[in-house]
Amino acid sequence: MTKLRAGRWRAAVCSGVAFGTLAFLPAVLGAQPADPCAAPSADTGFAEVAVNLQAGTIDRVLPFDVPIRFCGSLPTGAKRVTLQYVSDRKNPPQVDDDCRGPNGAPIAWLPAAPIDGRIDGTTFRTVIPRLEAQRFYAFCFRNEAEVTAEAAAAFRPVAREALDQGLASIERGDLTADQSETLRRKLLAALLVQMKSDQAIAPGTLFDSRTPHDDLADRFNGRVRQVLEPQLRRNALLKTYATLQFDLAQSLRGLAGDPAVGRLVAALAAPSDPNLAALSNAFRGVLDTMEMSPDATARAAQGLDPTTAEGETLDATFDPGVAGAIAGSYDSLAQALAGFPGLVERATGPGGVELPEGDAAALQPLAAPQGPAARAGALAATLASIATNVQASLAARASALDLLASEVALRAVGAQVVNASSTGGFDTFQNYYVSADAGLVAAPELDSVVSYIGVNLYLRPVNKNAPLRQLGSFGKTFSRRFAFTLGLTVQSIADGDNGGGPTRQDLFGNQSMLIGAGLRITDMIRLGGGALVFKKDDPSPLITKFDTAVSYYFTVSFDLNVARAFKGGLGGLFPGQ
Amino acid sequence: MAIQIKKNLTASPNPTSLPKRIEFVQTLRSTLASEPITLTYKLAPGHQIWFQDGNDPPAKSFTRTETVGSADQICRDRIELVIGKGTGPIELVQIDQTITDSLGIPQPDLVLVQIQKA
Numbered sequence: 001m002t003k004l005r006a007g008r009w010r011a012a013v014c015s016g017v018a019f020g021t022l023a024f025l026p027a028v029l030g031a032q033p034a035d036p037c038a039a040p041s042a043d044t045g046f047a048e049v050a051v052n053l054q055a056g057t058i059d060r061v062l063p064f065d066v067p068i069r070f071c072g073s074l075p076t077g078a079k080r081v082t083l084q085y086v087s088d089r090k091n092p093p094q095v096d097d098d099c100r101g102p103n104g105a106p107i108a109w110l111p112a113a114p115i116d117g118r119i120d121g122t123t124f125r126t127v128i129p130r131l132e133a134q135r136f137y138a139f140c141f142r143n144e145a146e147v148t149a150e151a152a153a154a155f156r157p158v159a160r161e162a163l164d165q166g167l168a169s170i171e172r173g174d175l176t177a178d179q180s181e182t183l184r185r186k187l188l189a190a191l192l193v194q195m196k197s198d199q200a201i202a203p204g205t206l207f208d209s210r211t212p213h214d215d216l217a218d219r220f221n222g223r224v225r226q227v228l229e230p231q232l233r234r235n236a237l238l239k240t241y242a243t244l245q246f247d248l249a250q251s252l253r254g255l256a257g258d259p260a261v262g263r264l265v266a267a268l269a270a271p272s273d274p275n276l277a278a279l280s281n282a283f284r285g286v287l288d289t290m291e292m293s294p295d296a297t298a299r300a301a302q303g304l305d306p307t308t309a310e311g312e313t314l315d316a317t318f319d320p321g322v323a324g325a326i327a328g329s330y331d332s333l334a335q336a337l338a339g340f341p342g343l344v345e346r347a348t349g350p351g352g353v354e355l356p357e358g359d360a361a362a363l364q365p366l367a368a369p370q371g372p373a374a375r376a377g378a379l380a381a382t383l384a385s386i387a388t389n390v391q392a393s394l395a396a397r398a399s400a401l402d403l404l405a406s407e408v409a410l411r412a413v414g415a416q417v418v419n420a421s422s423t424g425g426f427d428t429f430q431n432y433y434v435s436a437d438a439g440l441v442a443a444p445e446l447d448s449v450v451s452y453i454g455v456n457l458y459l460r461p462v463n464k465n466a467p468l469r470q471l472g473s474f475g476k477t478f479s480r481r482f483a484f485t486l487g488l489t490v491q492s493i494a495d496g497d498n499g500g501g502p503t504r505q506d507l508f509g510n511q512s513m514l515i516g517a518g519l520r521i522t523d524m525i526r527l528g529g530g531a532l533v534f535k536k537d538d539p540s541p542l543i544t545k546f547d548t549a550v551s552y553y554f555t556v557s558f559d560l561n562v563a564r565a566f567k568g569g570l571g572g573l574f575p576g577q
Numbered sequence: 578m579a580i581q582i583k584k585n586l587t588a589s590p591n592p593t594s595l596p597k598r599i600e601f602v603q604t605l606r607s608t609l610a611s612e613p614i615t616l617t618y619k620l621a622p623g624h625q626i627w628f629q630d631g632n633d634p635p636a637k638s639f640t641r642t643e644t645v646g647s648a649d650q651i652c653r654d655r656i657e658l659v660i661g662k663g664t665g666p667i668e669l670v671q672i673d674q675t676i677t678d679s680l681g682i683p684q685p686d687l688v689l690v691q692i693q694k695a
Contacts, residue, residue, distance in 0.1 A: 173671030173689040174621050180668050221668050221691050222592065229689045232671060233585065236685040244682065334579070334608075374578060375680055381579030381608050382682050389582055389686075 036123040037071035044069070046127065047465070053141055053416040061424035064133035065466035065480075070126045074119065075414055077145035080203065081117035081124045084109035085131075085139045092136040092419055098197070099140035099415045109140060117141075130471075131422055133432070133461040139418040144200055144411035152410060155195070160405035162190040163227075167401075171235065173228045175221070181213040184220055191408060202409035223407060226400035230393035237386045237393065238315045244383055249301035251376035255340075256290045256297065260355070260362035264343075265290045267353045275351060283343040285336030303329045303387055314387055320394040327387035330380050337377035341367040432461035435483070438490075439557025441514060443532045446493060446504070446551055452514055454487025454557065456526070464559070467523055480520075485528050485555070487514035493534055505535040505546050514553060528555040579608045580678045583649050585686055588672065592691035595626070596659040603652050603686065605676070607645040612679050616641045616654065619673045625663035626670045626692070628656050635661045658690065668692055 037050040047063035051072035062068065074081065086093050086107050094102050101107045117126035131137065147155075166187045175183065188207045195201075201208045206220055213220075255261055265287055268280040280287060289300065296306035303326035304311040312319070314326050344367040347353040348360035366372050423429070438453045462480045471477050492510040495502050506512045516530010529552065536549035584604035590597065601618070619638040620626055627635035641654045658670075674686045 172621060173669055173687070174624050174626075174667060175669040176624075176664060177666050177668050217668060218592065218691075218693060225669055225689045225691050228669075229687070232689070233685075233687050236673065236687055240683060240685050369578075370680065375682075378579040378608070378678065378680050378682055381581065382678070382684055385579070385581040385684060389585065392585070 036120070037073075051139075051141070051418055053418065056416060056418045058418060058420045061428050062131055062137060062420045062422040063463060063465070064131050064135075064422045064461065065463040065471060067130060068128050070117075070128065070139075072124060072141075074122050074124050075143050075145070075416070077412075078124075078143035078414070079119070079146060079411065080144040081119065081126065082114035082142045083117060083126045083128060083139060084111065084114050084142075085128065085137055086110060087132065087135040087137045089135060092421070093138040095138045095140065095417045095419075097415065097417060099142070099417060107140075114142065130466070133463070134423045134429075135421070136423065137420045139420065141416045141418065143414045143416070144202070145414070147199065147410045147412045151199075151412070155199070155408070155410055156405050158194045159191055159408040160401050162194050163187055163404050163408075164401055166190045167224070167227050167231065170228060170231070173225070173232050175224075177217065180217060180221055180224075183224065184213060184216070185209075195410070198413050200411045200413045202411045205409040206404075206407040223400075223404045227397055227404055230396035230400065234390050234393040234397070237390050241314055241383065241386050241390075244379055244386070245301045245303070248376060248379040248383060249298050251372055251379060252289065252292070252297045252301060253294065255366060255372055255376060256292065258362070258366060260359040261290055261366065263355060263359055264347055264353060264363065267355065268347070276353065279343075279346055279352070283339050283346075285332070286339040286343055289333065289336050300329070300333055303327070303383060305329065314390055318394055320391045320398075323387050323391035323394060327384050327391060330384035330387055334377050334380035334384055337373055337380055340373035340377070341369075343367075429461060432463060433458050435462070435464060436560040437526055437557040438560050439526070439555055441487070441489060441532065441553050441555045443493065443551050443553045446532070446534075448493045450489045450491040450493055452487045452489045452555065452557075453560070454485045454514060454555075456483035456485050456518060458483045464523070468520065482517065482519055483526075485514060485516050485518050485530060487555075488512070489514070489532075493532070501537070501544075503537045504549070505537075507533050507535060507548070514555070516553065516555075518555065518557070524559045526555070526557045526559075528557065529553065530555075578612065578678065578680060579682065580612070580614055580645060580676050580684055581606045581608070582676070582684065582686055584651075586672075586674050586688045588688045588690050591688075592693045593658075594693045594695040596629070596657055598655055598657045599690065601654045601656075601672075601674075601688065603674075604649050605643075605645045605652055606649050607647055607678070609679070610647050611644055612646075613642060613644050614679070615677045616643060616652070617675045617677070618654070618656070619675075621671065623664055624667050624670065625660050625665035626667050627659050627661040627663075629659045630656055635659055666692075666694075 039048055046069035047066045049062065049068050049070050050059040051070045052058070053072050053075060070083070086095070086109055095107065099107065115126055115128060117124040184207065188201070188209055191201070191207055204211055206216060206223065268276060268287055271277045271280055292300060292306055300306040302313050304313065312322050314323060317323055344363045348355065348363060368374065435456045435458070436453065437456060438451065440449055441452045442449045459482070460479045468477050468480060471480065488511045489506070492506050493512050494505045512532055512534040514530060514532055516528055518526045518528030520526045531550040532553040533548060533550050535546035538545045538547060582603065583606050586601055586603045589600045589602065593599065617638060617640045618628070620628065622637055627637060628639050629635050630639055639656060643652050668691065670690050670692060672688050672690060676684045676686065
């Protein structure tokens with residue numbers, strides 16, 4: 001007895017330990033999180049379908065005529081999921097991994113605007129409209145994820161170049177709303193050309209084609225203004241530059257070509273007199289300018305080094321540094337020319353250069369405040385200002401382009417194709433052609449009303465979960481309402497013995513048969529009519545025989561599931577239910 | 578004798594809705610101690626944006642005179658921008674400026690004004 005108790009105790013302890021261990025096991029191993037896409041226990045109002053994007057499968061035959069809610073796990077890193085589909089009556093649509101048809105042919109996906117999925121953590125859900133019965137479907141799920149920092153950095157200069165090219169040809173900064181939208185589309189097209197097939201513009205960003213232009217116009221115009229303003233300023237400056245540098249060259253040639261200036265420059269070219277040498281050194285800049293060859297003068301007027309044949313001109317350069325150097329050259333030239341009045345004053349004054357008679361008088365108007373030398377100096381100073389502004393414009397446009405390019409946000413795009421069917425096998429689909437109902441049958445000729453149960457045979461698949469009024473008008477849903485009916489009465493329609501014996505009997509035992517057709521007038525109520533088949537006594541009193549006979553009937557019936565609900569009341573009408 | 582643009586032309590407020598009184602600001606310097614200059618502002622002829630100077634009829638250009646010295650000088654010109662006849666709706670408008678010095682040497686500048694819906 002003690003042994004027995006001890007054994008039981010040990011067994012109890014062991015089983016307790018075992019139970020405790022098992023109960024503890026999930027916590028130790030890590031409890032499996034609930035599957036967010038598991039079939040819900042209650043009716044959600046949608047046909048819930050779980051999608052496995054990786055495998056390209058769904059977990060059931062597609063329901064039809066009812067909205068479907070797909071649920072699946074997001075691909076790693078995805079921030080957005082969209083869905084489109086295509087169907088075929090006979091065969092599964094042929095779609096490659098990138099949602100294209102055979103040989104890369106485009107597919108007319110539905111709907112035209114992809115359906116956005118809602119994202120919850122690592123799960124997405126997408127509701128799609130009603131599908132048709134007995135079709136093969138292919139679903140294209142596209143997802144967008146953040147691009148890597150490396151990919152974003154690699155694309156930025158490419159985007160900048162595309163935007164640079166797209167904006168460079170604009171010659172005026174007057175943009176209407178339509179022109180602004182067209183410009184945004186044009187720039188987007190230029191960007192798309194440069195993007196890889198697995199890249200897309202991030203939603204809501206400046207070049208997102210899905211965002212209406214009106215929503216982005218202010219931001220877009222602001223960014224574009226920052227690029228166009230220095231670009232157009234540079235263009236305007238260069239137009240004036242072309243005129244002024246030509247004007248400067250002419251002025252310099254006019255000065256240098258003046259005979260009096262020529263003799264003055266020659267006298268100071270290599271003076272042996274120390275005083276004249278000092279004078280020559282003091283005004284070396286302007287003297288060099290006056291000694292330049294015609295080619296050197298032209299180069300100096302362009303802001304280039306007159307001593308070499310190299311250098312980029314202001315209208316050709318996009319380098320702010322080059323423009324800055326040109327500005328420096330013009331500034332030096334302007335300072336040199338500013339010395340011309342002083343040179344003339346010193347050279348024609350006491351202790352100056354011995355010049356032929358009349359030269360001093362000839363030099364005076366050239367050195368006057370509004371004279372040719374002053375004008376040439378003013379042109380050089382203005383060109384220095386222009387070159388400085390071109391330099392600033394080039395730098396400002398480059399910065400603005402950097403900023404605009406930084407607005408191009410990419411997403412990495414992936415695609416998964418899921419094949420599915422609303423066809424199913426015979427076992428699945430027979431339920432959509434057959435329904436059961438129960439109700440009352442009235443046979444006026446027999447003066448009899450009894451209950452019946454019946455089977456309705458539709459001529460097309462009918463999903464009774466789809467409310468008829470959501471599927472269209474009565475006419476459009478007629479084929480979903482009409483069905484042939486085959487039924488049996490639940491109660492006997494045989495009459496009693498009124499002294500002359502019974503006049504009618506049931507077709508089978510206590511049941512007669514209904515053959516007819518019916519029409520659902522609501523989702524649950526059906527009206528029908530047809531022939532009630534029973535047995536009728538031969539009218540001849542000499543013959544005791546019951547022959548098969550028919551009489552017309554009318555029915556009103558309910559879906560059998562509804563009938564089941566009437567457990568306490570009408571439920572009694574349907575024995576065995 | 579010569580004008581140097583030390584700070585380019587700006588417009589304020591920018592962006593703006595119209596009609597609005599706009600102030601143009603620019604920093605200039607002359608190579609002379611004092612130099613009279615003219616500043617001409619122009620809009621393109623076809624579009625719907627116009628200048629309105631006081632009670633004058635809307636115009637596509639206006640001119641101001643200034644005297645600039647050898648130190649940096651901030652020049653301010655104010656005028657109303659209005660919507661009138663012409664193509665539109667305009668969202669970005671270019672205002673061209675020409676500075677002409679005492680020798681008649683021109684120098685351009687410009688500003689783009691962003692027009693927002695009222």
